[in-house]
Amino acid sequence: xxxxxxxxxxxxxxxxxxxxxxxxxxxxxxxxxxxxxxxxxxxxxxxxxxxxxxxxxxxxxxxxxxxxxxxxxxxxxxxxxxxxxxxxxxxxxxxxxxxxxxxxxxxxxxxxxxxxxxxxxxxxxxxxxxxxxxxxxxxxxxxxxxxxxxxxxxxxxxxxxxxxxxxxxxxxxxxxxxxxxxxxxxxxxxxxxxxxxxxxxxxxxxxxxxxxxxxxxxxxxxxxxxxxxxxxxxxxxxxxxxxxxxxxxxxxxxxxxxxxxxxxxxxxxxxxxxxxxxxxxxxxxxxxxxxxxxxxxxxxxxxxxxxxxxxxxxxxxxxxxxxxxxxxxxxxxxxxxxxxxxxxxxxxxxxxxxxxxxxxxxxxxxxxxxxxxxxxxxxxxxxxxxxxxxxxxxxxxxxxxxxxxxxxxxxx
Amino acid sequence: xxxxxxxxxxxxxxxxxxxxxxxxxxxxxxxxxxxxxxxxxxxxxxxxxxxxxxxxxxxxxxxxxxxxxxxxxxxxxxxxxxxxxxxxxxxxxxxxxxxxxxxxxxxxxxxxxxxxxxxxxxxxxxxxxxxxxxxxxxxxxxxxxxxxxxxxxxxxxxxxxxxxxxxxxxxxxxxxxxxxxxxxxxxxxxxxxxxxxxxxxxxxxxxxxxxxxxxxxxxxxxxxx
Numbered sequence: 001x002x003x004x005x006x007x008x009x010x011x012x013x014x015x016x017x018x019x020x021x022x023x024x025x026x027x028x029x030x031x032x033x034x035x036x037x038x039x040x041x042x043x044x045x046x047x048x049x050x051x052x053x054x055x056x057x058x059x060x061x062x063x064x065x066x067x068x069x070x071x072x073x074x075x076x077x078x079x080x081x082x083x084x085x086x087x088x089x090x091x092x093x094x095x096x097x098x099x100x101x102x103x104x105x106x107x108x109x110x111x112x113x114x115x116x117x118x119x120x121x122x123x124x125x126x127x128x129x130x131x132x133x134x135x136x137x138x139x140x141x142x143x144x145x146x147x148x149x150x151x152x153x154x155x156x157x158x159x160x161x162x163x164x165x166x167x168x169x170x171x172x173x174x175x176x177x178x179x180x181x182x183x184x185x186x187x188x189x190x191x192x193x194x195x196x197x198x199x200x201x202x203x204x205x206x207x208x209x210x211x212x213x214x215x216x217x218x219x220x221x222x223x224x225x226x227x228x229x230x231x232x233x234x235x236x237x238x239x240x241x242x243x244x245x246x247x248x249x250x251x252x253x254x255x256x257x258x259x260x261x262x263x264x265x266x267x268x269x270x271x272x273x274x275x276x277x278x279x280x281x282x283x284x285x286x287x288x289x290x291x292x293x294x295x296x297x298x299x300x301x302x303x304x305x306x307x308x309x310x311x312x313x314x315x316x317x318x319x320x321x322x323x324x325x326x327x328x329x330x331x332x333x334x335x336x337x338x339x340x341x342x343x344x345x346x347x348x349x350x351x352x353x354x355x356x357x358x359x360x361x362x363x364x365x366x367x368x369x370x371x372x373x374x375x376x377x378x379x380x381x382x383x384x385x386x387x388x389x390x391x392x393x394x395x396x397x398x399x400x401x402x403x404x405x406x407x408x409x410x411x412x
Numbered sequence: 413x414x415x416x417x418x419x420x421x422x423x424x425x426x427x428x429x430x431x432x433x434x435x436x437x438x439x440x441x442x443x444x445x446x447x448x449x450x451x452x453x454x455x456x457x458x459x460x461x462x463x464x465x466x467x468x469x470x471x472x473x474x475x476x477x478x479x480x481x482x483x484x485x486x487x488x489x490x491x492x493x494x495x496x497x498x499x500x501x502x503x504x505x506x507x508x509x510x511x512x513x514x515x516x517x518x519x520x521x522x523x524x525x526x527x528x529x530x531x532x533x534x535x536x537x538x539x540x541x542x543x544x545x546x547x548x549x550x551x552x553x554x555x556x557x558x559x560x561x562x563x564x565x566x567x568x569x570x571x572x573x574x575x576x577x578x579x580x581x582x583x584x585x586x587x588x589x590x591x592x593x594x595x596x597x598x599x600x601x602x603x604x605x606x607x608x609x610x611x612x613x614x615x616x617x618x619x620x621x622x623x624x625x626x627x628x629x630x631x632x633x634x635x636x637x
Contacts, residue, residue: 005521016509322505325466326566327494327522329487405466409505 006332010339013316024308025348027301028388032352032381033359035294039377040360041367042283048369049276057142059236060104061246062270063094063253065229083266085229088220090256094232097252102245104235106140107216108133109228117165117212118185119173128169129211130186132219138164138197140233148180148195151215155194159217164195168209186212189222201368246271298384301348302392309341309396320400321408334401341393342386349385353378413573413605414440414463419472420628421458432458434628435472440574440607445600447616447636448609450625457578459625460609464499464576465492477573494522498567502579504559506551512538512562513547519570537565541595557588564595574605581615593618 014021066080091107098105108131115130116123134156138145148164155162163184170179179193191214200208220228232253236245246269253267313320320333357378361371421433432455440446450456461467462474465481468489474481476492484492499505506515516534525533538547541561551559560580567575577596581589597618600606608619616622617636624631 012509318505319507322507323518323522324490325464325493325499325505326519327490327570329490329522331487332522406461409466409501 003335006335007339009336010343013312014340014343017312020308021344021347024301024304024344025351027304028298028345028348028385029352029355031294031297031301032349032385033356034297035290036353036356036374036377036381037360037363038286038290038356040357040372040374041363042287043374043377044361044364044369044372045367046280046283047372048364049279057140057233057235058272059239059242059245060140060233060272061236061249062234063232063249063267064270065267067268084257085226086232086257086267088216088224088230091216091230091232094249094252094256097255098234098249101248101252102234102236104136104139104233106134106136106233106235108137108140108231108233109216109219109224110231111223112227115186115212117169117173119182122173122175124169124172124210127210128186131213132216133213134216136233136235137213137216140235143200144198146196146198147178148193150195156215156217159215159221161189161191161214161218162194163191163212163214164197165193165213166197166209166211167199168207169212170196184212186214187223191218298388302345302388305341305344305389306392306396308344309337309393310399312340313337313396313400316400317403317408317411320403321405321411324403324405325409330401333403334397337397337400338390338393341397342389345385345389345393346382349381353381413442413477414438415473415475416462416469417473419459419462419469419474421455421462421467422470431628433462433469436625436628436630438623438630438633440605442573442605443600443603444605445596445618445620446607447619447622448607448625449611449613449616449622450631451611453627454625455628456609456611456625460576460578460607463574463607464497465489490522494519495570496573498564498570498572498575500560500563500567500575500577500580502582504551504556504563504583506559506562506566508551511548511550512543512554512565515551515562516566516569519566523570533569534565537569538562540568541565555588556584557591560584560588560592561595564592564599568599568604574607575599577606577608579610580608581610581612589615 063086065083065086088107088109095105095107110129110131114127116126117128118124133151135151135153137143138150145164146167150164151162154160163186165173165179165184173179173184174182179196181192181194183190183192185191191212197209197211216230234245234249236242250265250269254263254265257266259266323333357373360374365371415438417437419433419436420431423430423432434455436455436459448456448459458467462469465476465484466489468474468482468484472482476496479492481489481492493499507518510518513531513534516537517530520530520533535544535547538544541564543558543561543565546554546558546562551562554562564575575596580596581592584592593615596606596608606619608615610616619636621634622636623633
């Protein structure tokens, strides 16, 4: 009795009950799909982030009032809310203190609500990023000028009504002309376009080209309110002086904020490392959650397989009797039914892996991460599915193998 | 070839114990054609299951080609069934979704033959029973007589020591029944050992020796007229 013969028998009896086999499979598919999908997305994102997707730009770090959205739990929310805002004046003081230590110090103010830009009778969608920056905004945020020019120190000092716009804005407002020198309106205020940014594409599902930046001083003058707090991005001169620069920057920031030596820092420091670490923390939590959910789904699917195998054994009692009467050993019958259970489970797992990898990569691509195939997770998935097939298929198969041949033959 | 002595079989049915066989002794030699007769409840089915190694006796001795069957494990019994015994059932007992050829090949699969040898021997067996042109048909595409021929081909394909037929014509009309009995006659002439269990005198008359059972005991054992 050869194993491939038993394989043939198992597969042909699965083919007889196609719908039933597929339905039983689908439970496994769903369980595997969810965990593989999540793990693919997480791995792809993690890979992209760790392999140099610099959120802040290289050698850069950032001061903010609130900690990053990744890790801000509810428990400390109040503590952060009670902090004083970082004002433009504090930022400018910090900038002066950092002179000679770091060249790029970007002071940024954002509104919490997106905006709409208007030019004559043309409008953008009302979801443009709108904020204020200084002459270092572009460098700190990895934007480049395509045509026109960047803000000058003078533009920022004098709070001139100027703006630089992203490709998305330009395409909507100036489909057939140059935007440079034209005056657009945002929230009823007029700004002359002096620079057009080079295309950036999307990141984490958000277009980087739907953006309007005005001088930070102008922004404060026109839209300043008590809810706004300045973001300060600083770029160290090189990797070598990065940590040193951070130490100096914290001191500068404490001075700018007027903190006494015994006071705690009342601002948050972000670095690429801290963002990656907090992303990894979220990724781990998501992965753990998907493991629990998939585990439950797979357990339910395993019970489903056991159920359908028990039905199958009862239905095929006569067949088992016939096979035994012509000389099938216990192990042959056991193997035949076990292979059926494992085949259902593995086929379901395979489909789940393919769907999960496809969906996970789809999501990853949408978030601008590169495609990966999670070999390790796929292998673990198949291993777990085989385990489920054997684990939940064993009792029905053993029951089939232990049937009394005379009783089984008599069964109608 | 087959020798049983003092074989008893008890069944527990609820709180009652049923004495299906009460000490049966029987010797069957190679190339015998034997009919086992008896009314229902006489123990003939139990005896047949025992002879066919589907069951083991509660007490007594059963020797098959010199091997003691009574003490064998399930797997050893399976091997005896596979190599030494060819069953022919009243209800044919073919696998409904397999072709005639696959059905006949089945015992050879469990015997471990290669695909090539299997195919050749199964074709030969089907041709022997006159079904060379029906090999790819499934049981529901065959007449009752043809199905029984497939079953006989399956019984023969592994060249067993005995063919054990349980009411082989019970589900067939009398003309087809006669055809099947003629086929047994041919197999007997070719040197096969055949045991037919039946309650029909007409069928039993084909055999050379008739054993009659009653209430778990052999009532008579003599050559057919």
